[in-house]
Amino acid sequence: MIELTTTRHNPLIDPSLHVWEWQIPVYLFLGGLVAGLMIIAGIRLIVLRPSRREALVCCTIGPLLGLAALSLGMFALFLDLAHKLHVWRLYTTFEPTSPMSWGSWILLLVYPALLANALAHLPEAIPALARRFPVLVAISDFILARLRLVLAIGFANVALGVALGIYTGILLGALGARPLWNSALLGPLFLFSGLSAAAALLHGILVLSAPDEERPAFADFLLSSLARVSGARPLDPNAGPVLAGADNSFLTIELALLGLFLLGHLTSTAVHRQAAGLLLTGPYAAPFWVFVVGLGILIPLLLQTLELTHRIRHTLAPAVLVLFGGIALRVILVAAGQESHWFHALN
Amino acid sequence: MSRFAMVIDTRRCVGCQDCVVACKTENSVPQGYCRDWIVEEVHGAFPTPHLEIRSERCNHCAEPPCVSCCPTGASHVHDFGGVVLVHHDLCIGCKACLAACPYDARFIHPDGYADKCTFCIHRVAKGLDPACVSVCPTHCMHFGDLDDPTSEVSRLLASRTHHTLLPEAGTQPRVFYLT
Amino acid sequence: MSTDQRVLNAAAPSVSRRRFLKITAASVAALGAAGTFAESLSNGKPAEKGLRQVPTFCDLCFWKCGAIATVRDGKLWKIEGNPLDPLSRGRLCPRGTGGVGAHFDPDRVRTPLLRVSERGQEKWKAVSWDEALDFIAARMRKIQATYGPESFAAFVHGIGGTFLKHTLKAYGAVNIAAPSFAQCRGPRDTAFRLTFGDDVGSPERTDIENAQCLVLIGSHLGENMHNTQVQEFATAVGRGASIIVADPRFSVAASKAKFYLPIKAGTDLALLLAWMNVIVGENLYDKAYVEKYGFGFEQFAAELRPYTPEWAYPETGIDPDTIRATAREMARYRPATLIHPGRHSNWYGDDTQRVRAVALLNALMGSWGRKGGFYIPSSMDVPAYPYPPLPKPSKPKIESLINKFPFAGENISTAIRDATITGKPYPVKGWLVYATNLINSLPNQDETIRAIQQLDLLVVVDVIGSEIAGWADVVLPESVYLERHDEMNPELFKHPFIALRQPVIPSPAHQKPNWWIAKRLAEKLGLGAYYPWNDIEDYLAARLKAGGYSFDELKRQGILTGKQPPIYFDDGAPATFDTPSKKIEFYSTQLAQAGFDPVPKYTPPEPGPPGSYRLLFGRAPVHSFSRTQTNPLLSDLMSENSVWLNAAEARRLGLNSGDYVRLRNQDGRLSNRIRVKATERIRPDCVYMVHGFGHTAKGLPHAFGKGASDAGLITRYKTDPLMGGTGMNVNFVTLEREA
Incomplete structure (x- = not known):
């Protein structure tokens, strides 16, 4: 037993680091979600090919939601900055050793990629908008007429999505001072968590847009209002099972990565074991097991498996749970990671 | 080239915090914050405990994780003695460096930028001690x-047993503690 | 906050601004400086630019270190040690460095205050200096007329009280006491005077830097931050001196020790007697020294015989082998073996005898007057100011009438308090309190408050709205040391020197220096003739001129040093002992004649109620008494105290470090909440806390309710029959978890 006392009492630092509150986990979650949306949208764009003009909405609604989510996420990040007026300094330099510098430049590229992806099939997805702004049709035609451009947009979305997703994990993983975060597995973990969230989100939208009899009643009002405003066609219900299937794959991989992440810590130094203990048995164990593992991964996995095997109807539940689990994962990892410490392990 | 370092004799230190308050006045450190502090580490049990008292601060590491994680180049290694410093105007207050420092040596100044010990480089440049x-x-x-090799710090490190804080973190601290 | 409260704290800057505001205000850099800017404008002077350095001496404690204050652009920036000063040697302690915060203290009293409601309610009316001093003078004249001037007493601490004491003596007051005697160093000074015929003094004449073996009994140097001593202690540690620490608590000093003796509280005298038993029994003492300078050694040696290490073991908890080993260790390095006399020595009521044993152990080592022991100090001769002769008192002072404490060398604060309560031997109807927070410095606060209720006038001169100021009829706000002149300090020290205190910056509001207050009060009392000088600079210049020193040089340097005469007997310092036998008194005839033990005898301490812990208290290096907790720099270093509890006891009670508890003493008195420090650094039968916290005065909003007050729990005290000191480590507490 070691008795360690310090006279330091700096705000945000003592008694244990708490520099990041809700803003950073929200940003990391939305970043991951956008990454997932980009990858799914990118793949769809590549797979669809321009010859087929009927749009799959995850190519359009996904990226549009992605643009919104990304803006929200960056706003959350901005709110976290202590020296807000200097934020532009991010773009006067590139620091190759800083994940945050990489991230800020990646984010700058994500916007046009997402936008281009959304514009490719916008007229079909939201005809009302296209009627009002005919230029959107022209843009869409321009893109779809050029196969290489479509492929470029698709691949750019996939590549940037992967980079963005991994970056959100590496941002924490690179901080060796916090043993809980100190794993490169956080990159793929956050990437697949983002993918599962994105698939769940799109799946949720498709569930909402499914034929009346299959639709959860509570969504009626919401959906009809949405349809009236956008004048949209019913979304492609065939994509639902596909996305749910994909989501299950992502969730399975995420679960495996989470296991490996913890295993890595448990087989590492005492400092890392103690850090993992924060999640497994310590103060964060209850929320971790219940919200992240149980409600966020296992139950949606089960529900979606039952949906896919047609034992139950497709509902919003798995989508909501996966999204919630994605937020919980970041909130808990950010909080517990800040509490994990080299010095505390002495006690 | 020079590599500035601090050597602190834990045998002599009584943990009085004079270093802390001197830093606060010299550098106008805002109330409620400190750039250096005292740690007391007790091993063993009464009546034969062992107590080490340390005056701690930024270690001005040779491998500073706060510098490598900085997205704007605000955190940097200064040419003068390899001291780790922060350009206030470049800092956006993202706090990555606070999270990156295993010693928790940094804080966010009320004016928004990351702040910490500077080894009193403004004094050192004038030939004064921090x-x-x-x-x-x-003393x-x-x-x-x-x-x-003729400096007091070099001689002390050559002649006395010493340790650094969390050497396993790989940061290569330049604040040494004589035991 | 009442209007009256606002008067006290009008200058208080808003300490916590919301974080949101900080962000928006970041670009408005001038915001933080707005307050001082406005104040400098109100002076109507152009803003000062650049750096300015002024030498002065510190007032954060009584050590009086030479300091150099730096003012930057008209604002006090920092304070550093004066390299010319033999006390600080260019390095101040944390309080001295943090002295900047005394000037900026948000809880400073800003204007004279007159009480407008019941005593202790802390409701005030801000008045002018003339109103306040007229009020005081009128009441003082009335007391003088009704009861005689002896019925006006004063409690004064530190060099700042010089002129107030002069005014009071001119008025005819005789009962002027400092709690620093009967509540602090009295037993030590009395014991050393009885043994060597001389005081240890302040600064202590301990030659720690040259000691080969240093023995600390309860003395926690390093936490007790008396600058020169701590510097020399570090030198001794660095040199590898053998250090022996006996303390119920594993102090910072203990962590540097070769031998740590975890002694049971209250049994130090048993250990001292056993040490002397070994040293005399094994013929380890300095025979030549004892033969040359000692008196009554044979009787002393005979008295020691029963006190074997085996006898001491069950009393002290220190095993006989360790007692023998440490006794031999001391003898090995003599005469450079210094058994430190301590300072605050009012512990158990038998304190003079205990410290006499310390003195005798030193005598056995031959350390008095020897290198590494006690040097012979000297001072520079500065003639007193040629004042007109003071009036002859018509009544003697209280102590000489009660005739209870034959060896009290100074006035006993608690005896004045008793006389105030009882009206005997004569009534005491007025108090002036200067720079001592009597509520926290005297044991048993109820008695102090009962005494205050008997008064016709209580004047408190203070810099902050302390507890005692809260009970006053009139509070006079003094300038802090950085804003005033004071009496100069021709220190009695190893290296003789004169130090000057001079203003660095103006006071922020209507505060005045004590010399101005004292002189003005004297004038109001019709005693202006006792102040033949106009300004303190005239006074200082006159004294320095009479001594043949240059005032200009002193102003410029802050310090004038003199030639050091021999400081050790071996170098020719005179070996004189002002005792009845003119020798070191191993056997004290005067004690025997007065009916006390001529050689110290041990009586075991009374145990506390079962399940309780003995309450011990001490110092932190960053605070002085109860007067620095509102200093923004120092409170930042330590804003509340904690109660040290043995880790195993804490586990047994289910308490963790950081948990809040309240302490309840044997008389049911409950403390403010205080955090537990569960630690391996203290015995399981006592608890320890730093003195000075747990403020209850509304005038101290920045310290109010932070930590707990040991003073509030010290309802019992045991009076030293030799000199009237109040042993305060006789209280016991239990811990109650704070929900």
């Missing part, structure tokens, strides 16, 4: 150049 060193009533602190 404020904490110059004020210490027990337990020494400041100097590791690259100069």
Whole structure:
């Protein structure tokens, strides 16, 4: 037993680091979600090919939601900055050793990629908008007429999505001072968590847009209002099972990565074991097991498996749970990671 | 080239915090914050405990994780003695460096930028010791150049047993504790 | 906050601004400086630019270290040690460095205050200096007329009280006491005077830097931050001196020790007697020294015989082998073996005898007057100011009438308090309190408050709205040391020197220096003739001129040093002992004649109620008494105290470090909440806390309710029959978890 006392009492630092509150986990979650949306949208764009003009909405609604989510996420990040007026300094330099510098430049590229992806099939997805702004049709035609451009947009979305997703994990993983975060597995973990969230989100939208009899009643009002405003066609219900299937794959991989992440810590130094203990048995164990593992991964996995095997109807539940689990994962990892410490392990 | 370092004799230190208050006045550190602090580490049990008292601060690491994680280049290694400093105007207050420092040596100044010990580089440039060193009533602190084998810090490190904080973190601290 | 409260704290800057505001205000850099800017404008002077350095001497404690204050652009920036000063040697302690915060203290009293409601309610009316001093003078004249001037007493601490004491003596007051005697160093000074015929003094004449073996009994140097001593202690540690620490608590000093003796509280005298038993029994003492300078050694040696290490073991908890080993260790390095006399020595009521044993152990080592022991100090001769002769008192002072404490060398604060309560031997109807927070410095606060209720006038001169100021009829706000002149300090020390205190910056509001207050009060009392000088600079210049010193040089340097005469017997310092036998008194005839033990005898301490812990208290290096907790720099270093509890006891009670508890003493008195420090650094039968916290005065909003007050729990005290000191480590507490 070691008795360690310090006279330091700096705000945000003592008694244990708490520099990041809700803003950073929200940003990391939305970043991951956008990454997932980009990858799914990118793949769809590549797979669809321009010859087929009927749009799959995850190519359009996904990226549009992605643009919104990304803006929200960056706003959350901005709110976290202590020296807000200097934020532009991010773009006067590139620091190759800083994940945050990489991230800020990646984010700058994500916007046009997402936008281009959304514009490719916008007229079909939201005809009302296209009627009002005919230029959107022209843009869409321009893109779809050029196969290489479509492929470029698709691949750019996939590549940037992967980079963005991994970056959100590496941002924490690179901080060796916090043993809980100190794993490169956080990159793929956050990437697949983002993918599962994105698939769940799109799946949720498709569930909402499914034929009346299959639709959860509570969504009626919401959906009809949405349809009236956008004048949209019913979304492609065939994509639902596909996305749910994909989501299950992502969730399975995420679960495996989470296991490996913890295993890595448990087989590492005492400092890392103690850090993992924060999640497994310590103060964060209850929320971790219940919200992240149980409600966020296992139950949606089960529900979606039952949906896919047609034992139950497709509902919003798995989508909501996966999204919630994605937020919980970041909130808990950010909080517990800040509490994990080299010095505390002495006690 | 020079590599500035601090050597602190834990045998002499009584943990009086004079170094802390001297730093606060010299550098106008805002109330409620400190750039250096005292740690007391007790091993063993009464009536034979062992107590080590340390004056701690930024370690001005040779491998500073706060510098490598900085997205704007605000955190940097200064040419003068390899001291780790922060350009206030470049700092956006993202706090990555606070999270990156295993010693929790940094804080966010109320004006928004990351702040910490500067080794009183403004004094050192004038040939003075850092404020904490110059004020210490027990003379337990020494400041100097590791690259100069005749400097007091070099001689002390050559002749006395010493340790650094969390050497396993791989940061190569330049604050040494004589035991 | 009442209007009256606002008067006290009008200058208080808003300490916590919301974080949101900080962000928006970041670009408005001038915001933080707005207050001082406005104040400098109100002076109507152009803003000062650049750096300015002024030498002065510190007032954060009584050590009086030479300091150099730096003012930057008209604002006090920092304070550093004066390299010319033999006390600080260019390095101040944390309080001295943090002295900047005394000037900026948000809880400073800003204007004279007159009480407008019941005593202790802390409701005030801000008045002018003339109103306040007229009020005081009128009441003082009335007391003088009704009861005689002896019925006006004063409690004064530190060099700042010089002129107030002069005014009071001119008025005819005789009962002027400092709690620093009967509540602090009295037993030590009395014991050393009885043994060597001389005081240890302040600064202590301990030659720690040259000691080969240093023995600390309860003395926690390093936490007790007396600058020169701590510097020399570190030198001794660095040199590898053998250090022996006996303390129920594993102090910072203990962590540097070769031998740590975890002694049971209250049994130090048993250990001292056993040490002397070994040293005399094994013929380890300095025979030549004892033969040359000692008196009554044979009787002393005979008295020691029963006190074997085996006898001491069950009393002290220190095993006989360790007692023998440490006794031999001391003898090995004599005469450079210094058994430190301590300072605050009012512990158990038998304190003079205990410290006499310390003195005798030193005598056995031959350390008095020897290198590494006690040097012979000297001072520079500065003639007193040629004042007109003071009036002859018509009544003697209280102590000489009660005739209870034959060896009290100074006035006993608690005896004045008793006389105030009882009206005997004569009534005490007025108090002036200067720079001592009597509520926290005297044991048993109820008695102090009962005494205050008997008064016709209580004047408190203070810099902050302390507890005692809260009970006053009139509070006079004094300038802090950085804003005033004071009496100069021709220190009695190893290296003789004169130090000057001079203003660095103006006072922020209507505060005045004590010399101005004292002189003005004297004038109001019709005693202006006792102040033949106009300004303190005239006074200082006159004294320095009479001594043949240059005032200009002193102003410029802050310090004038003199030639050091021999400081050790071996170098020719005179070996004189002002005792009845003119020798070191191993056997004290005067004690025997007065009916006390001529050689110290041990009586075991009374145990506390079962399940309780003995309450011990001490110092932190960053605070002085109860007067620095509102200093923004120092409170930042330590804003509340904690109660040290043995880790195993804490586990047994289910308490963790950081948990809040309240302490309840044997008389049911409950403390403010205080955090537990569960630690391996203290015995399981006592608890320890730093003195000075747990403020209850509304005038101290920045310290109010932070930590707990040991003073509030010290309802019992045991009076030293030799000199009237109040042993305060006789209280016991239990811990109650704070929900």
